[in-house]
Amino acid sequence: MHATVVSAVPAYREPSQKRARPILRDVSSTTPSCVDCGIGSLCMPSTMGAQDAKHMFDELVSTRIRLRKGDVLFRPGDRFTALFAVRVGSCKTVSMTDDGSEQVSGHYLPGEIMGVEGIGNDVHTCQSVALEDSEICVLPFDRVEKLAQREGTFQHQLYRLMSTAIVRERTSAMMLGTMRAEQRLAAFLLDLSNRYRARGYSSTEFVLRMTREEIGSQLGLKLETVSRLFSRFHEEGLIEVQGRVIKLLDRIGLQQLLAAS
Amino acid sequence: MHATVVSAVPAYREPSQKRARPILRDVSSTTPSCVDCGIGSLCMPSTMGAQDAKHMFDELVSTRIRLRKGDVLFRPGDRFTALFAVRVGSCKTVSMTDDGSEQVSGHYLPGEIMGVEGIGNDVHTCQSVALEDSEICVLPFDRVEKLAQREGTFQHQLYRLMSTAIVRERTSAMMLGTMRAEQRLAAFLLDLSNRYRARGYSSTEFVLRMTREEIGSQLGLKLETVSRLFSRFHEEGLIEVQGRVIKLLDRIGLQQLLAAS
DNA sequence: CGCCGTCTTGACGAATCTCAAATAAAGTGG
DNA sequence: CCACTTTATTTGAGATTCGTCAAGACGGCG
Numbered sequence: 001m002h003a004t005v006v007s008a009v010p011a012y013r014e015p016s017q018k019r020a021r022p023i024l025r026d027v028s029s030t031t032p033s034c035v036d037c038g039i040g041s042l043c044m045p046s047t048m049g050a051q052d053a054k055h056m057f058d059e060l061v062s063t064r065i066r067l068r069k070g071d072v073l074f075r076p077g078d079r080f081t082a083l084f085a086v087r088v089g090s091c092k093t094v095s096m097t098d099d100g101s102e103q104v105s106g107h108y109l110p111g112e113i114m115g116v117e118g119i120g121n122d123v124h125t126c127q128s129v130a131l132e133d134s135e136i137c138v139l140p141f142d143r144v145e146k147l148a149q150r151e152g153t154f155q156h157q158l159y160r161l162m163s164t165a166i167v168r169e170r171t172s173a174m175m176l177g178t179m180r181a182e183q184r185l186a187a188f189l190l191d192l193s194n195r196y197r198a199r200g201y202s203s204t205e206f207v208l209r210m211t212r213e214e215i216g217s218q219l220g221l222k223l224e225t226v227s228r229l230f231s232r233f234h235e236e237g238l239i240e241v242q243g244r245v246i247k248l249l250d251r252i253g254l255q256q257l258l259a260a261s
Numbered sequence: 262m263h264a265t266v267v268s269a270v271p272a273y274r275e276p277s278q279k280r281a282r283p284i285l286r287d288v289s290s291t292t293p294s295c296v297d298c299g300i301g302s303l304c305m306p307s308t309m310g311a312q313d314a315k316h317m318f319d320e321l322v323s324t325r326i327r328l329r330k331g332d333v334l335f336r337p338g339d340r341f342t343a344l345f346a347v348r349v350g351s352c353k354t355v356s357m358t359d360d361g362s363e364q365v366s367g368h369y370l371p372g373e374i375m376g377v378e379g380i381g382n383d384v385h386t387c388q389s390v391a392l393e394d395s396e397i398c399v400l401p402f403d404r405v406e407k408l409a410q411r412e413g414t415f416q417h418q419l420y421r422l423m424s425t426a427i428v429r430e431r432t433s434a435m436m437l438g439t440m441r442a443e444q445r446l447a448a449f450l451l452d453l454s455n456r457y458r459a460r461g462y463s464s465t466e467f468v469l470r471m472t473r474e475e476i477g478s479q480l481g482l483k484l485e486t487v488s489r490l491f492s493r494f495h496e497e498g499l500i501e502v503q504g505r506v507i508k509l510l511d512r513i514g515l516q517q518l519l520a521a522s
Numbered sequence: 523c524g525c526c527g528t529c530t531t532g533a534c535g536a537a538t539c540t541c542a543a544a545t546a547a548a549g550t551g552g
Numbered sequence: 553c554c555a556c557t558t559t560a561t562t563t564g565a566g567a568t569t570c571g572t573c574a575a576g577a578c579g580g581c582g
Binding site for chain 2: 561
């Protein structure tokens with residue numbers, strides 16, 4: 001929809017898709033440093049001590065950006081200059097095929113890092129959009145690179161970050177290639193549940209930040225199919241659904257769905 | 262099928278899946294160096310001069326391995342110690358979901374590098390199998406790492422390699438999520454054609470090294486569907502099929518298939 | 523309170539899978 | 553090199569899954 005190419009850092013100020021928005025605020029001065037960040041060492045699962053990791057991050061994070069729901073953090077074609085860590089809130093990434101169709105390709109929770117696919121190509125290849133009001137830590141890549149060069153441990157974390165991204169994409173390709181609709185949705189819910197648990201949130205009750213259409217897009221399904229499946233899972237006593245509020249009632253049952261042929 | 266975990270380098274000697282095979286020969290001494298390798302700078306699309314790149318590679322390649330069709334280069338769980346560049350032949354990678362289903366996740370031609378997903382996790386997460394008798398260059402990762410540390414340009418190549426892998430996986434997820442069967446197969450053929458052209462082979466006539474089942478697995482389709490589509494493409498004058506020998510007759514037509522809703 | 527985006531549900535149709543059988547090709551042992 | 557065995561491919565018929573189209577309900581926001 002937008003073709004404008006802008007640098008996302010440090011003074012990113014692109015308006016949202018739907019309406020004019022105030023300039024995104026740099027909230028660095030008003031927020032605590034990485035050392036006190038509640039995310040802990042989730043940002044990069046670390047073999048370093050948590051404290052070491054956090055100090056490193058303090059060195060890396062240049063600014064923080066506040067996004068409002070629907071705001072775009074970066075788009076395809078934007079020059080890659082930084083990685084982005086979700087601090088608060090959540091984002092989706094949307095990719096496009098050459099022929100123009102779009103698909104939700106990623107979903108990022110606090111502590112997860114976006115933009116990795118841009119390393120090495122110097123441009124972003126997808127669009128990142130806030131699913132709710134969010135706060136994003138900006139990690140300028142030149143700093144990341146310098147630190148990686150100086151600190152072998154950190155270099156390894158960077159490799160790990162990229163490997164993880166490869167494995168994540170591959171997992172999602174596997175899901176789309178081998179699973180039926182109900183299995184994909186069950187896998188989606190279980191994955192979400194696990195990631196919430198890892199962040200200290202409830203793993204059995206959470207709010208979906210994506211619409212049925214966005215979930216469907218990520219899973220290669222139509223929104224009606226997603227809706228029907230939620231209803232069916234509900235009937236079968238696997239989950240409880242109230243709009244976007246989900247309760248997992250029978251985790252084992254969901255896991256069995258996955259195993260079933 | 263096999264659970265044995267072995268180090269793939271330098272003396273990899275796993276028998277094939279079906280029958281005992283002679284120990285894989287290290288053919289380093291009998292083959293020319295990277296400088297003379299016909300692949301040119303394809304191994305890592307490079308911003309360096311081709312000569313520089315080749316010399317670097319000479320420094321990196323420890324041994325070469327000869328695989329016979331069906332031989333396994335590495336498996337999930339194998340310790341990651343090296344990257345593998347296809348020199349001659351071709352390989353597939355096969356990934357497994359937690360519930361045990363398999364899918365072909367990658368297809369590597371001469372000059373392409375396998376094993377990237379193992380960087381950072383220290384284990385391989387998929388299985389690599391030769392689709393035909395092949396020759397593989399082994400790039401021990403400690404050497405890669407050292408060179409990357411010393412040479413900024415090469416470090417960047419390494420990042421690029423990993424980014425490319427991310428984008429490749431994402432592209433394949435997009436295909437599976439948004440395209441219909443005929444579009445997936447058309448995209449598969451066009452991609453193959455482009456990659457053969459980039460290697461100086463005919464882009465209009467080539468031999469498929471995968472079975473219908475393997476192609477289907479990669480595209481999230483059943484072998485019968487792949488077979489039917491080949492027949493239909495043939496009827497429609499898009500391609501000519503003789504078993505695994507494919508001629509592209511109407512590239513435009515195939516591309517139009519992709520664009521079509 | 524009414525509008526608009528989102529969600530649910532039904533009926534129908536198309537795409538793809540499953541099962542089955544025949545044919546073709548490739549690999550094996552003599 | 554041939555005969556035999558095994559594996560791969562093609563093709564058909566019918567079943568299943570999921571998408572499409574359409575209508576109505578729900579819910580949040582101005």
